[in-house]
Amino acid sequence: MQTSLIELPSIRDDGSGYNYLFKLAANIIADPHRHFNFNFKKCAILDQNAIAMLGGLARYVDSHNTIANSGLSGIILQKCGVMFQVESMSQIISELLIENNFLSHFSKENFDGYPEGDYIGYRQHMEYLDANAIASHLNHQWLSDEKISISPDLKNAIVSRIFEIFMNAYGHGVERCKTPGLGVISCGRYYKKESKLKLTVVDFGCGIIENIKAHLKSDIDDIAATRWALETGNSTKTDSMYEHIPRGLGFGLLAEFVSLNKGDLSVFSNSCCAKVSENGNYDVSRMKTPFSGTMVNIAINCDGRHYKFISDSAGTEQYF
Amino acid sequence: MIKIFAKEIVGENAISMQSGKNLYERLFKPLMSGEEIEVDFNGVELFASPFFNASIGFLLKDIEVSALQKKLKLTNLSTVGHQLLNHVISNAIKYYEKEAKSEEAMKIIIKNVEES
Numbered sequence: 001m002q003t004s005l006i007e008l009p010s011i012r013d014d015g016s017g018y019n020y021l022f023k024l025a026a027n028i029i030a031d032p033h034r035h036f037n038f039n040f041k042k043c044a045i046l047d048q049n050a051i052a053m054l055g056g057l058a059r060y061v062d063s064h065n066t067i068a069n070s071g072l073s074g075i076i077l078q079k080c081g082v083m084f085q086v087e088s089m090s091q092i093i094s095e096l097l098i099e100n101n102f103l104s105h106f107s108k109e110n111f112d113g114y115p116e117g118d119y120i121g122y123r124q125h126m127e128y129l130d131a132n133a134i135a136s137h138l139n140h141q142w143l144s145d146e147k148i149s150i151s152p153d154l155k156n157a158i159v160s161r162i163f164e165i166f167m168n169a170y171g172h173g174v175e176r177c178k179t180p181g182l183g184v185i186s187c188g189r190y191y192k193k194e195s196k197l198k199l200t201v202v203d204f205g206c207g208i209i210e211n212i213k214a215h216l217k218s219d220i221d222d223i224a225a226t227r228w229a230l231e232t233g234n235s236t237k238t239d240s241m242y243e244h245i246p247r248g249l250g251f252g253l254l255a256e257f258v259s260l261n262k263g264d265l266s267v268f269s270n271s272c273c274a275k276v277s278e279n280g281n282y283d284v285s286r287m288k289t290p291f292s293g294t295m296v297n298i299a300i301n302c303d304g305r306h307y308k309f310i311s312d313s314a315g316t317e318q319y320f
Numbered sequence: 321m322i323k324i325f326a327k328e329i330v331g332e333n334a335i336s337m338q339s340g341k342n343l344y345e346r347l348f349k350p351l352m353s354g355e356e357i358e359v360d361f362n363g364v365e366l367f368a369s370p371f372f373n374a375s376i377g378f379l380l381k382d383i384e385v386s387a388l389q390k391k392l393k394l395t396n397l398s399t400v401g402h403q404l405l406n407h408v409i410s411n412a413i414k415y416y417e418k419e420a421k422s423e424e425a426m427k428i429i430i431k432n433v434e435e436s
Contacts, residue, residue, distance in 0.1 A: 131336040135366050156400040157365060163335055163368045233411055233418070245337070246377045246415035249369040249407060319385060319409045320394050320402065 001080060002034040008043040011050035013198065013297065018268065019098075021053045022184060022289040028052040028057050029204075029292050032064040035080045040089040049297055051102055051122055052187035052200040056293075058082040058106055059124065060204055063179050082106065100187065125166070134166050135159065148190060148197070150302050158300055161257045162252035166294050169203045171236070179204060195303040196263075204293040209270035211236050223284050226272040230255075230282045254298070255280050261301050269294040321356045321393070327363035334367045334401070340374030347375070351383060351391055351421040367404050376405060377412035385413060 006024070011017045027034065038054070044053075045276075065080040082186040084106050086094060097103045100121025120142055138159045143150070150158070161165065169184045188199040206214075215236035220228070228234050232252035251267070258265040259280030267274045267282075271290040274282040324346055330339035343359070350357055379388060397405070 038382075131368075132331070132333050135333040135335050135368075139366060153399050156398060157403075159366055160335075160368050160400055160404065163366070167368070167370060233414055244378070244381055244409070244419070245374050246380075246412040247370075247373055248415075249373070249411050252411075253369060253404070253407060316403070316406045316410055319389060320392075320397070320404055 003037060004034055004132060005037045005039060007039045007041065008046075008050075010043055011047060013047040013049050013299075017047065017049060018266075018273075019288055021050060022268070022287060022291045024292055025053060025057060025293075026289050028061060032061045033080060034303055036061060036082045038082065038084045040085065040093055044090060046093060046096065048187040048189040048198050049200045049295070051097070051100065052185050052202045053295065054084070055102060055105065055122055055124065055187065056182070056185040056202045056204060058084075059185065061180065063181050092101040100189070102187075120188045120190050122187045123185070125186065131163075135163060138162055142188065143197075145311065146260055148302055154302070157257065158197070158302075161254055162298070164253055165199075165201050165298065168250050168296070169205075169294065170267070171202050190302075195301060197300045197302050198298070199300075200295060200297045201291075202295045207270035207292060207294055208267070209272060222271045223286065226269070226274055226284045227282070230274055230284070251282070255282060258298065258300075263301055264299040265298070266297045268296075321357045321358055322350055323360060324378070325363075326359055326361045330364060330371070332363065332365045332428050334361070334371040335340070335406045336368075337370040337374040340371040340378070343371075344378050345376040347379060348382075349390070351379065354391070356391050356393070358393040358395060361398070361401060364401070365398075367398070367401040369404060369408055372405050372408035377408045377415075380409065380412045381416055385409060 007125075011020055036057075042247075043089065061080065061082050077113070084097075084103070086103065086107060089097070094103075102122040105122065105124060123137075134191045139155075143155055143159060148155075166184065166186075182204050184201060184203050186199060187200045188197065190197050205211075208229045209222050209225045212229050213219060214227070216225075229236075231248075233247035233248045254265055255276045258276045259278070265276040268287060268291050271286055272284055273287045274284045277283050324343075326334060326343065329342050329346060334340070336344075349357070349359060376388075376392075383391075394405075
């Protein structure tokens with residue numbers, strides 16, 4: 001069994017943090033049939049994007065090695081996997097990963113995790129979308145009144161938009177994932193000082209661009225495919241329960257919300273990255289390292305100053 | 321006027337396409353036969369676009385928005401729900417216009433093929 005030692009640096013929610021994460025993901029996805037030891041000696045900061053990706057990669061490796069070892073005998077013998085070396089962590093990092101429930105998923109130690117509890121942190125969502133379970137989790141546990149003091153309208157708007165991110169992950173990602181059982185991974189963090197909520201949602205599905213190309217039956221340019229996916233009204237109908245139902249609002253709603261809220265939204269999928277600009281449009285560019293899946297990051301201001309509930313401010317006609 | 325309590329059909333969360341379709345099925349026939357309907361959203365907390373796409377949005381396939389405004393009354397719908405619904409209606413109108421145009425284009429292509 002081959003073993004790789006990965007010495008994690010500090011990983012922030014910024015450009016260099018994302019570059020590091022996508023390189024790491026590319027290396028692991030290229031060869032998951034080995035054992036990975038993650039050492040945290042050089043890691044002083046881990047933002048929510050890093051935690052979500054690390055959890056997702058661990059599941060990816062586990063899933064590949066479980067499939068690889070389940071063989072003809074039907075016996076699952078998992079020899080490879082991921083080890084997060086807790087003893088190499090600083091006190092700050094280990095407390096962070098215990099409090100946000102990450103370590104309870106990956107360590108044999110008893111870290112008193114919260115498999116169902118009310119915390120803002122690391123979550124592994126099941127393979128099939130249970131809309132009510134996710135909504136209830138977001139509304140009553142994740143953003144409970146005890147943890148975040150926000151107006152009911154803003155809270156409903158946040159939950160509604162975050163739900164769109166999950167819908168997208170289940171549409172573009174999980175349902176068309178080559179590796180079964182991975183589901184959707186999320187990690188959220190509330191920065192009390194700044195009243196800012198940050199959330200990363202990651203899946204290892206075929207990605208937005210691959211989905212668009214398959215749907216359009218066209219080998220269009222990657223940037224054009226990403227722009228097509230983000231345009232209001234366009235949809236690959238991955239949720240296709242019924243024909244002729246209008247769709248394709250999720251990314252448009254997210255961009256409008258983030259723009260009004262003065263927050264941030266980035267979507268990384270396949271070879272492209274899309275970010276919401278100040279005017280509420282998506283700027284699409286190529287990524288240095290492609291990602292075989294989709295990662296969505298959202299930062300939301302929770303102080304209520306930056307969100308207007310006047311619909312006509314967004315130029316939408318009032319039908320009702 | 322028929323009164324429908326949305327919470328009895330969708331629960332607290334009006335988010336999924338399935339629950340939207342359930343509401344659509346309660347609305348479609350009476351609206352098509354000219355009845356007026358009030359949908360009371362009291363007790364419904366959360367809204368997401370798939371729900372409105374599959375309910376009110378889907379109605380616009382067969383009913384003009386002006387007719388829908390006359391026949392359908394929505395009460396106790398939250399601010400967030402209202403905003404979202406207006407986005408969905410705006411998108412649905414464009415969606416069905418686009419669909420009608422592509423159907424028209426397809427008819428012309430078929431006609432041309434048959435005539436040639």
